[in-house]
Amino acid sequence: MIPGIHGICSGCARTLASPSAFERKDFRKPLAGVSFAQKLVKFVYSIAITSQKGGVGKTTVAINLAHAFARAGVRTMLVDVDPQGSVGLSLTRQSRVLPGFYDFLDDPAIPVDKLIVPTRLATFSLIAAGQASNYETGGAMSGSHLARTRSFLRAVASRGFEMCILDTAAGLFGVTSDVIASSDAIVIPQQAEPLGVRSVPKMLEGLNRIRILNPRMKVLGVLLTMIQHDLAESREAGLALRQLLPEEMTLQTTIPRDGIFVRASAKGLPVGIMDDGAGAQAVFDSLRLEIEAKIEKSKSYT
Numbered sequence: 001m002i003p004g005i006h007g008i009c010s011g012c013a014r015t016l017a018s019p020s021a022f023e024r025k026d027f028r029k030p031l032a033g034v035s036f037a038q039k040l041v042k043f044v045y046s047i048a049i050t051s052q053k054g055g056v057g058k059t060t061v062a063i064n065l066a067h068a069f070a071r072a073g074v075r076t077m078l079v080d081v082d083p084q085g086s087v088g089l090s091l092t093r094q095s096r097v098l099p100g101f102y103d104f105l106d107d108p109a110i111p112v113d114k115l116i117v118p119t120r121l122a123t124f125s126l127i128a129a130g131q132a133s134n135y136e137t138g139g140a141m142s143g144s145h146l147a148r149t150r151s152f153l154r155a156v157a158s159r160g161f162e163m164c165i166l167d168t169a170a171g172l173f174g175v176t177s178d179v180i181a182s183s184d185a186i187v188i189p190q191q192a193e194p195l196g197v198r199s200v201p202k203m204l205e206g207l208n209r210i211r212i213l214n215p216r217m218k219v220l221g222v223l224l225t226m227i228q229h230d231l232a233e234s235r236e237a238g239l240a241l242r243q244l245l246p247e248e249m250t251l252q253t254t255i256p257r258d259g260i261f262v263r264a265s266a267k268g269l270p271v272g273i274m275d276d277g278a279g280a281q282a283v284f285d286s287l288r289l290e291i292e293a294k295i296e297k298s299k300s301y302t
Helices: 009-018 020-026 058-071 086-091 101-106 146-158 174-180 194-198 200-210 233-246 258-264 276-300
Strands: 047-051 076-080 123-128 163-168 185-191 218-224
Touching: 047 058, 058 076, 058 086, 058 123, 058 163, 058 185, 058 218, 058 258, 058 276, 076 086, 101 146, 101 276, 146 163, 146 174, 174 200, 185 200, 194 200, 194 233, 218 233, 218 276
Parallel strands: 047 163, 047 185, 076 123, 076 163, 185 218
Antiparallel strands: none
């Protein structure tokens, strides 16, 4: 057990793990015999990949989870919401000159069509962070761009996309707060190290505040990343996190620390496209299936 975290903010965790009144009221069983993509056809389901601190693998998770959904036939949009442009730098060397999400926030006259970058996979597209230069992390007040962020997601839905994965900047303030307050759900990558685990209670407190603006937001779970199964401290950190949170608040899939993610980023590729990426791709396929099951349990389909 990692000292200093046991029992901290258990109330926050229970609140976030419990379905909102909206979810309880509208719960229905998933339609039998219907694919996940077919169930999403009438709207875009948005998932923000977010964390209190940087360096936990948010961008790696966002890129490879989006690719996993696209491989499964779900029309998927990956959006770089981090002003540092991490997704763009990982997947396209043109990201520095591409218009993107922050330009949409700045200029209501910019249509989302001008921002979409297609990939070789027909079901997978991305939108870069953009060229607007006045967005440092936390540089805008929370709520300042809530309306434009929601307008952006409506525009993505109107183009026929079924899943939107948003890679956010670290922290729960500024535009990141507005993105979370606009999203259907969040995934929280958390590095399996003692210091990382200690940041979880503060993260949960912040999410509870944001949920006031978005009662429908579902926490799909905390995702353990950079797991080193041969290192006792890493295993203990993962166990401590699972003991700290309700079972439904932690995803069963874990992301290992593996050099293939660095090599894939250097080549501008999702890990599954690498010659030796089958094992890593299987991890993200497992994560996709786990997330699909959680969405189907909490979302009504008509």
